[in-house]
Amino acid sequence: MTTADSSKDLNQISDSASGFDSNLAGRYQQDKIFRIAALIATLAGLVVLGFLVFDILVDGLGRLLQNFPSFINSFPSRSADRAGVLSALVGSILLLIITALAAFPLGVGTGIFLQEFGGDSWFSKFVEVNIGNLAAVPSIIYGLLGLTVFVDLLFNVTGGRSVVSAGLTLALLILPVIIVATREAMKAVPDSLRLAGFALGSTRWQVIWEHVLPLALPGILTGTILALSRAIGETAPLIVIGAATFVPFLPTNLKDSFTALPIQIFNWTSRPQAAFHANAAAAIIVLMVLLLTMNAGAIFLRNKFQSER
Amino acid sequence: MQTNSPAVGTGTAFYVDNTDYYYGSFQAVRDVTLDIPERKITAFIGPSGCGKSTVLRCFNRLNDLIPSAHIKGRITYRGVDIYDKGVDPIDLRRNIGMVFQKPNPFPKSIYENIAFGARINGYKGDMDELVERSLRAAAIWDEVKDKLKESGLSISGGQQQRLCIARAIAIEPQVLLMDEPCSALDPISTRSVEELMQELKERYTIIIVTHNMQQATRVSDMTAFFNAEPTEKGGKQGYLVEYAPTQTIFNSPQMEATQDYVSGRFG
């Protein structure tokens, strides 16, 4: 970039020569306005988020530190300062694993099909429109779907209001997001690489497996982990499925009843005693730490796969 | 109609018989009839949009990947109709290699760029040896022999294009299709690719699309001149104007349009 003085000189020269009005000062002004507008938008989000975090830390950090290991490794209790989040934390982690195991292969598989095999057929268009709609369905509706399909119809497989029913329901909930993330990541792989693969006599699957997926993987993983982060914060579908609010034991198999952090938080905030509100805030801190760990994991995985190429 | 002179070389590799090329209902190119001689370099020249790439991509059926693309007429390779049901496009492409306009090495190591094609095609021999032989054949061995593990994207554009040529010839095809292989390269890299082509034509039939007429005169034995004319619907339609030995096309063409084009009067 030139200095202000010299650009002014150039400006005058070109104006007199060509009849263009380059109005550089005005364009810089515009530049500045939009930069400030974008900054304000960013700050607005940050301030709200920062306030939220601050508020929760004020309310909950004391409780969390004061009962440090016991808050994490105790079961819920009628007395607020003996209560802990063990069953909820384990339930959330278990849900996370089930959801990931179910949603990742299904979502990525669907994404691959739509992006690389589906072509322009009416079938893939039909699936595509439906996925678009599914992504917009409120999560409570997924809860109702899970209630009908996993809790009632598949009772013999899932054991009813169980952790596996809930995990599968959450998997359905985030499936559209994973499918879209997969497609977008695959779309970003340049066609020239596909053509190079085909020109060497690769089959379509060889092109996908050897060239497209490795490049798309960081994007797919990022999308999946963001979707999973959303899933572990979900409350409504778990309530519909029938998560228990008082679970003084750890699930021993997938058909056991369960609770999860959002349910525990919801339960504690709806009690009248202030001590339980502090518990809720402390549990929110635990949930946030879990989320941060996952996001850190996403960044780690993305960097790892990106540096491998 | 076009002038169809007999092949200068020994045998005929491709015989293109009365072909029309479509994208959906849009007829992009019409009336192409020509024969491509074996182990010679045939150049396709003409203004952009006249269908050179379209025709070229049919020789290895790469246009099959565009759902709307189809062709009427016949293209035979060594007497076999390549669009026959019995011909597997994957097998065809393994024998008819291609080099693209923009160098497109895989974002993998230089070694893996060469080894990939061999591996998927079930190569049983010594891979290290094949990699070296292919890189030598593409005149790039000396420049990359110490960094075979580095990314194929870490070398210069001209080197990348020669790597792509090495990748194409590693699976020992019989034909090399090159779609403006030098258009993204500087003059020195262009020159090294052209020299390479002269060596390669001892073993391979080469068809090159080029918008550079000097390049056609420097490298090719035969030249096909394509042109495009407006259709009633407002689009443009390509057709083959003239096909003859390169000398003839550039010194004494039969058609006025060819004369105008090669002397730089239009396009």
Ligand SMILES: Nc1ncnc2c1ncn2[C@@H]1O[C@H](COP(=O)(O)OP(=O)(O)O)[C@@H](O)[C@H]1O
């Ligand atoms: N994938 C495609 N789908 C539809 N039309 C295409 C496609 N590729 C090329 N065409 C059309 O075919 C005609 C010839 O294009 P092309 O073969 O790329 O010409 P050239 O290589 O001579 O510049 C153009 O009118 C172009 O718009």
Ligand SMILES: [Mg+2]
């Ligand atoms: Mg072209």
